[in-house]
Amino acid sequence: MPALAIRAYTATTAVGRGRDAQADALATRRGGLRRNDFGAAPLPTWIGRVDGLEDSPLPAHLAGWECRNNRLAWLALQQDGVPAVLDALVARHGAERIALVVGTSTSSIGASEEGYARAAATPDGTLRMPEDLQRPIVHTPHSLGDFLQHATGLRGPCVTVATACSSSAKVFAQAARLIQAGVADAALVGGVDTLCGSVLFGFNALGLVSAEPCRPFDATRDGLSLGEAGGFAVLEGLAPGEDAPLQLRGYGESSDAHHMSAPHPHGLGATLAMRDALARAGIDAAQVGYLNLHGTSTPANDAIEARAVAALFPDTLHASSTKGWTGHTLGAAGIVESVFALLALEHGLLPGILNSATPDPGCGPQIRFDNARRDIAFAMNNSFGFGGNNCSLVFGTGAAA
Amino acid sequence: MSTLSATVAGIGFWSDGLPDWAAARAFARDGGLPANAPAKPSPHLLAPNERRRAPPSVAVALDVALAACQGAGRDPASLPSVFASTHGDLGITDYMCATLADTPTDISPTKFHNSVHNAAAGYWTIGSGCMRTTTAISAYRATFAQGLLEAMTQLATDADAVLLVAYDTTATGLLGTVTHSEGLLGAALVLARDGAGPRLSATLRDGDAPVADGPLARRLQANAMAPMLALFDALAAGAASASLPAGAHRQLALDIAGV
Numbered sequence: 001m002p003a004l005a006i007r008a009y010t011a012t013t014a015v016g017r018g019r020d021a022q023a024d025a026l027a028t029r030r031g032g033l034r035r036n037d038f039g040a041a042p043l044p045t046w047i048g049r050v051d052g053l054e055d056s057p058l059p060a061h062l063a064g065w066e067c068r069n070n071r072l073a074w075l076a077l078q079q080d081g082v083p084a085v086l087d088a089l090v091a092r093h094g095a096e097r098i099a100l101v102v103g104t105s106t107s108s109i110g111a112s113e114e115g116y117a118r119a120a121a122t123p124d125g126t127l128r129m130p131e132d133l134q135r136p137i138v139h140t141p142h143s144l145g146d147f148l149q150h151a152t153g154l155r156g157p158c159v160t161v162a163t164a165c166s167s168s169a170k171v172f173a174q175a176a177r178l179i180q181a182g183v184a185d186a187a188l189v190g191g192v193d194t195l196c197g198s199v200l201f202g203f204n205a206l207g208l209v210s211a212e213p214c215r216p217f218d219a220t221r222d223g224l225s226l227g228e229a230g231g232f233a234v235l236e237g238l239a240p241g242e243d244a245p246l247q248l249r250g251y252g253e254s255s256d257a258h259h260m261s262a263p264h265p266h267g268l269g270a271t272l273a274m275r276d277a278l279a280r281a282g283i284d285a286a287q288v289g290y291l292n293l294h295g296t297s298t299p300a301n302d303a304i305e306a307r308a309v310a311a312l313f314p315d316t317l318h319a320s321s322t323k324g325w326t327g328h329t330l331g332a333a334g335i336v337e338s339v340f341a342l343l344a345l346e347h348g349l350l351p352g353i354l355n356s357a358t359p360d361p362g363c364g365p366q367i368r369f370d371n372a373r374r375d376i377a378f379a380m381n382n383s384f385g386f387g388g389n390n391c392s393l394v395f396g397t398g399a400a401a
Numbered sequence: 402m403s404t405l406s407a408t409v410a411g412i413g414f415w416s417d418g419l420p421d422w423a424a425a426r427a428f429a430r431d432g433g434l435p436a437n438a439p440a441k442p443s444p445h446l447l448a449p450n451e452r453r454r455a456p457p458s459v460a461v462a463l464d465v466a467l468a469a470c471q472g473a474g475r476d477p478a479s480l481p482s483v484f485a486s487t488h489g490d491l492g493i494t495d496y497m498c499a500t501l502a503d504t505p506t507d508i509s510p511t512k513f514h515n516s517v518h519n520a521a522a523g524y525w526t527i528g529s530g531c532m533r534t535t536t537a538i539s540a541y542r543a544t545f546a547q548g549l550l551e552a553m554t555q556l557a558t559d560a561d562a563v564l565l566v567a568y569d570t571t572a573t574g575l576l577g578t579v580t581h582s583e584g585l586l587g588a589a590l591v592l593a594r595d596g597a598g599p600r601l602s603a604t605l606r607d608g609d610a611p612v613a614d615g616p617l618a619r620r621l622q623a624n625a626m627a628p629m630l631a632l633f634d635a636l637a638a639g640a641a642s643a644s645l646p647a648g649a650h651r652q653l654a655l656d657i658a659g660v
Contacts, residue, residue: 001558096605109497115498136579137541139580140539140580142539149648149649157547157648159543160539161538163519163536164518180554183405197505202516205510206513255526255533256526256527257527257531261514272532385517386523387524387526
């Protein structure tokens with residue numbers, strides 16, 4: 001595929017707001033998980049919660065989109081100069097030539113849950129949605145995309161991708177197609193997911209939630225920690241002769257065709273996505289310097305992903321899951337972990353794995369618990385979702401072109 | 402923008418009373434309704450026990466997707482796919498919210514994994530054994546237009562044929578007092594780079610698309626996916642153009658050749 005320039009990138013997670021907070025937390029191994037304090041009757045688990053959302057209402061002109069998820073979207077959007085970069089792109093191309101492709105798993109369903117919890121009975125016995133939540137836009141998946149369209153004024157194709165935990169990785173692929181096909185010149189991509197009852201109690205019902213902070217790839221891992229996060233990247237086609245310092249070089253997408261909530265036993269879908277991404281980038285597996293794994297810390301996911309990685313990459317690869325820092329941020333995992341891959345490219349900071357101490361003998365030498373520092377030319381990110389929905393991304397430095 | 406193009410190689414359709422594309426086309430042309438139309442779509446791709454348990458969104462999506470593949474003579478396992486739905490399965494959303502408000506630890510694990518927006522996409526790839534890419538998108542009233550754009554950009558950059566599936570369900574419970582969508586509606590297109598069939602050329606333009614008022618659009622206007630019916634009415638009538646709402650006072654203008 002034609003490489004795309006990354007003009008800006010940012011993430012806001014449980015470890016803090018913006019890129020510097022993420023880089024600092026990764027470098028100093030400062031995690032963001034805390035005991036679950038979300039909701040009326042918290043389950044005994046650990047979560048990656050973003051501080052301050054309760055005290056950060058949306059600006060008055062955007063109050064119609066008010067909800068926790070859009071608050072996090074707004075907060076994340078203000079970091080790392082993203083609005084200024086968008087302004088420059090609008091001046092260069094026109095607002096109608098900039099696409100907005102964002103991912104989420106549950107969007108603002110937290111607002112719908114709140115409406116049911118606070119519903120009042122009417123005299124005829126039926127329930128009535130609270131007045132302040134009688135806003136159809138916050139009860140639909142496109143709440144996120146529609147909010148961001150109004151918040152940014154972008155007028156290109158605007159779409160919300162909701163393929164569970166691969167959502168905000170797939171946004172890079174969809175935006176790349178829009179630019180390659182000439183429908184757009186640039187794109188704001190990203191993803192936002194916030195903690196809500198649906199995911200906390202839903203993953204609990206599937207028996208996938210740990211009572212302790214998650215321990216990806218540890219021999220004793222017993223489930224995931226949920227988190228919330230938002231992040232964005234701005235993509236633009238390269239100018240003739242340009243060699244941008246950070247680039248999207250490839251994407252790969254596949255389906256497991258196996259099960260709604262369990263990975264393919266041989267990691268076939270994951271392997272197809274990784275191979276497809278490498279092929280589109282035109283590089284060999286040995287050229288990848290860092291791979292951010294999906295690494296949810298469930299027994300099945302990590303074992304299968306590690307085997308797929310061992311079959312494809314040399315022992316020298318540094319691969320890790322960063323979910324011990326942020327928790328599993330679901331539909332935001334794709335953008336958050338792409339930001340971590342871009343930080344690895346920009347600063348040579350290769351994160352290890354937090355909270356894990358005992359290597360799983362079933363996982364290969366690519367899985368690294370300790371941080372490392374090394375300049376690399378290519379970084380990858382894996383994101384796999386329910387429904388067997390897989391996406392891998394390859395990022396590169398300009399000098400590596 | 403540069404114009405995108407695609408050939409419609411196969412069409413699937415299901416709504417209450419119009420259980421396939423032949424019935425929908427006949428209704429659009431002369432107003433006739435088939436006798437004894439089935440009350441529910443039949444997703445033959447699923448095993449019989451799964452077929453009975455499938456949520457309405459999954460049932461209608463898999464029914465029309467398979468019909469479009471059969472019409473195009475394409476193996477479902479060979480096609481990348483795009484699933485477009487404004488709201489996903491509204492009955493499951495109502496169940497999730499009501500259960501969370503009552504006894505959250507009673508959430509059914511199956512209902513939870515069926516609550517993801519890509520549930521139909523997941524069941525489709527599992528049922529057909531398809532390992533190609535699939536996606537699930539939403540864009541409010543522009544959902545179908547954005548799904549069509551994604552399918553057509555896949556054709557322009559990668560694939561030689563793509564399956565596009567669009568559907569919405571009935572809003573129920575407390576959610577149904579705020580979100581309005583009635584009946585079950587689904588349609589699917591197999592779009593190909595070339596070959597026999599109507600030829601679509603798509604361009605994004607400024608301005609709001611006119612409210613669709615063809616026979617299918619009028620009959621099914623209460624469903625959230627009704628904006629797509631401007632295209633299906635045009636295909637049924639052999640019209641030369643259609644326009645779809647594409648968001649932010651933009652429209653996707655479609656020229657249709659060789660119907």
